[in-house]
Structures are given as structure tokens and as C-alpha cells.
Amino acid sequence: MGTYLFLLNKLIHQNKWRFFFIICFPFFLWFIVLPFVTDTLDESDIPIGWVTKEDSETLTTIAERIQEHPRITIIQMTEEEAYRGVKRKDIEAAFILSDNFQEQIKAGKVDELITWIRSEESFFDSFVKEKVASEVMRFALSSKAANDVMMYKGLTDKQHWQTAYQHAEQYWEPEPLFQMKFTPYSSEEAASGNESSVLPKGYAALFGFWMWYAWMIFAVLLLSLYKWKKQGILARLRIHHGSLVPFYTRFYFLTGGFVLFLFLALSYLSSRSLEAYGYSYTDLLFPSVIILALILILTISITYIVRKPSVFLLICMLFSMMSLFFSFLTFVSNEPNTWRIIFPHTWLYQLMSQ
Amino acid sequence: MIEIEQVDYSIKKEVILKDVSATIQQGESIGVIGPNGAGKSTFLKIIASIVKPSSGKIYYQVNAYEEKIKELRKNIGYIPQDIALFEDLTVYEQITFWQKAARQKVSRNNVSQVVEALHLNEVKDQKIKALSGGWKRKINVGIGLLHQPEFILLDEPTAGVDLAAKDDLIQWLKLLHNERKTLLIISHDWDVLNRLCDKLMIFQQGRLLFFDEVSRLNEFEQQAIRNGSSEELRKILRLR
DSSP states (O other): OHHHHHHHHHHHTSSHHHHIIIIIHHHHHHHHHHHHHHHHHHHOOEEEEEEOSSOOHHHHHHHHHHHTSTTEEEEEOOHHHHHHHHHHTSSSEEEEEOTTHHHHHHTTOOTTOEEEEEOTTOOSHHHHHHHHHHHHHHHHHHHHHHHHHHHHHTOOOHHHHHHHHHHHHGGGOSOOOOOOOOEEEOHHHHHHOOOGGGSOHHHHHHHHHHHHHHHHHHHHHHHHHHHHHHHTHHHHHHHHHSOSHHHHHHHHHHHHHHHHHHHHHHHHHHHHHHHTTTOOOGGGHHHHHHHHHHHHHHHHHHHHHOOOHHHHHHHHHHHHHHHHHHHHHHHHHTOOOGGGGGSHHHHHHHHHHO | OEEEEEEEEEETTEEEEEEEEEEEOTTOEEEEEOSTTSSHHHHHHHHTTSSOOSEEEEEETTEEGGGGHHHHHHTEEEEOSSOOSOTTSBHHHHHHHHHHHSSSOOOHHHHHHHHHHTTGGGGTTSBGGGSOHHHHHHHHHHHHTTTOOSEEEEESTTTTOOHHHHHHHHHHHHHHHHTTOEEEEEOSOHHHHHHHOSEEEEEETTEEEEEEEGGGHHHHHHHHHHTTOOHHHHHHHHTO
């Protein structure tokens, strides 16, 4: 295996341009893009519509705590204004908090208390959603703790309840994060029943681009097989080795492994960089790698069908670019996949939408 | 011993080899000549098991080829006409790669013998693509013989090689022949053929016209003139 690893290394280092494009370029690109992306994320203010149907202490505290984040601006509005604001993109998203919110929270009921309004363009609102969820869960669980204490002690007065509640509150520092069930709403989603827009489009595009890039690198590495065949190296290897099966197995394993590693590294880096902003897609990495592995098998099959290296490269380039473009188009437009299901990027985006 | 019985080979409707039969004994050194496109290289590829004949039978040590293919490949060294080397590796890396890629273990002693015989130490750190055609040809031959095969099939081993390098190659092949290795050499160079070969095979238009001792070549030439063989073949024979 070491012999073939050495050969792969030589292939990558064949010339300085090849080395740059295979190893340096994607990381270089990411490190160039990263500060720009994070600066943009840091500098952008997130206006959030806040619709309340009661004037309670709980709601005021939740709003204040969310407002503490330097990038979130809470704007009090009516339900009608919230829908209009999201539609016009004046606000990133809006949260409508149901009637008797405080009472329900104190009773420990958290499901379907909040309606989340967002548009296709909403990008940062998932982050705010998490923040709202954590604050509401904090209230709900502290209240539940106070209620349980009151029940076991047989107490009914407000003062004891407040003491128990404050005691429970001590356990919430530093701010914990909890998930809760939201009722999502956006006009298009309501019509189609599709929730695919939950994934930020920019990130999906980046993920898709890395997959395309890894695919192209693999195709370029496979071009060597054509050259070696023409030069008679493969014929010589067949005699020297007795068969070409061990050679092909090791070559595909190593080049495929290298490309998968490259994709994994880039995607992981991208995913981790966005984690600070409330997005985590590290759990998507493994299924994405499976999709890329299928792409690699497909690409290997093409080498057995197509005899000319230039035609092989052309087919790979055209197919991969169509895959990247059409799948992303389908993803952002929320259209049904239909025939575009033949493109591997569509599988990726379907996976990301789930 | 390799026996070839009525072997035909054609691609689509083009006949490359027609009804070729021959027996190659262990330790023989056979030159293969003929005009361009006569089927010489295809004949060598069939023996090397790179190409399957369209019809006919081949036996290796009395067994059918298909049955003994692995053993056969172990004992065959095929040196193609093209330079079948990884161009981006240095000479040293190239030798190491083929040494490790071989099916059977190639000892350091084998490698040293090849390196010394062909004076490869002079260029060991240079990349193949940076070397002259002569050096490439020498390395091409050396790599094919690293595993010390019993049957050595060489397709134009001295094409484009300078006189000194050619002499190195001939001396080394002679040495191998003296060790009872079987040599089958395609060449247009009578110097190589005269110095190395005991027997000759002459191909024309896919047919094996002559397979005998070099001493019987005059007889064949007269016969060829009488039978009106191609001008190209007669010219080749005149040049010897």
C-alpha cells in the first residue's frame, strides 16, 4: 500500500500548479472567504419581530434576555405587521407568542406556544430561534420545579412559589441551551408543506461546491489511468503483478480516500466556523461522505465506458456542473425534484433539508 | 517451453496474425524481424498474455496458457516498444516502485545487478521525464527484468539508444542468455540480431514465413526472391 501511497503523492505533486489546486487552493479559498463571512455575520444586525398578546413579567424578561445579544434587535409589533415585515424582508423573522403565555409556561406547557414566521431569505433566524427556545425552556423548567416543590410540600402561597422558583433559577447559569417544539410558518411552506428552506442557502451552496470540487479532483487524478494505459504501464503492471486487480483496488482506495478526506476536512471546517452563529451541520458529514463515495464509484464507471481522456473529463465537468447548478436551483426554489434526482447534489440537498 | 499452435489474431475485420505456429525452447535467443505492420509486436503481446489470440492454442510447459497464466506472468519479462515508466518518478523511485509492485519478491541483489549492468547509478536521482531517450530505453529494459524472468520479450530494446548504451544492453542480454534465459527480440538492428540471436523469425503480413537457425537465412532469401516476396522484406534481408 505504501508504494501506491507514494505514487499518489507523486501524482498530487506532479507540478506546483496541480499541488496548489488540489491541496492549497480550497483551504486558501476558505481562509480568504472565512474572515469575510464572519465579519459580515458579526456586523449584521438581526431585526426580529416580537408579537405578544399579554403584558406579563415573563415575556418582558424573555425579550430583555434575548435583547442582551449585541446582534439581535427585538421590535415589538402586531401580528399583521409581523407577517408584512417578514414578507417585505424588513425583519429577519418574527415570533408570535400565544395567549396566556405566562400561565402556560408556569403550568409547564411549552408545545406550540410560539409561531415562528420566516421567509425564504431568512438566514440568521435559526440562531434567534435557539435563543428564544433556551429562554422559554428556562422559564418553563424553573416553573415546573417550583410547582413540584409546592405540590410535595403542600404549599399554595405565592411567596414560597417565588422562593422555589428563584432557587431553581440558580441552576441556569451560565445560560443553558435547550430545544423546544416550534410551530413553523412561512407563506410558501404553508402552501407546499415543505420545510427545506430551514438550511441557509449560502451554506448549502458552499457544501455543494466542496462536493463538486472533490469530484473534479478525483476526475483529474483518474486521468492518469488513461495516460498510463496509453504508455503501456498498465500492461506492464499486469505482467509484473500477475493481475491488475490489486493495482486498481489500491489506486481507487487511495485516491478515493484522499478525495473523501479533502471533502471532509473542508466541510468540517466550514461547519465549525458557522457553529458560533448557531448552525451545526457536522452530523451531515457522514451521510455526505456516503454520497460522495457513490459519486466516485459513478466516476470510476465512466472511465470503463469512455475511451478518450478528453471526453471523460468533459463528461465529468458537464455532469458535475449541471448537478451543482440544477440541484441548487431546485433547492432554493423549493420545486419538486422530478428528473433532477439524477444529480448527486440533489441527494445532498435532500439530505440537508431533512 | 512455449508452443504456439495456429494462432490467429484480428481486430474487427483486419487480420493481424494468421495461422502462426512455433515452438520456443528454453534458453533460445530468437530475433523477430519483418516489415512494419507485419504483426511482430502483436505476436510478442500474445506470448506475454497481454493480448488474447482470436483463435489457436498456446501452451506453457505443456499446459494450456489459461491454466498457467499466473505462473507464466511470473516468469515473463516484457519490455514494450513504448517507454512504459512513470515519468514523474526519479530513476531510484521508479526502480523501488517496480521492485515492490512485483508479484514475487525482488531481492536487492537483483536490483543491484540491473543497476550496475546498465550504469543506472549515474542518473538515479533524475526524473524520468528529464532523461534522454537512450537512458529511458535502458531503464525501460531494466525495469522489465528486475524480477529475473525466464522468458524475456523485448520489443525494439535499442531503438534510439546511443552506441555505448546499446553495447551495455547487448552485453547484459548476452549475459542473461548465457544463464539459459530465453530471449525473443524484435529489432530492426542487424547488429543486435547478429550479436544476440541463434534463431530468427520473419513475419510478413501477419504470417510467420521463416523460423529457423540464422545460418539458414541465405536459403530463405533465395526462396523469398523466387516467390516474389515484398520489396521491403528483401531490403531488410539485404541489409544484414
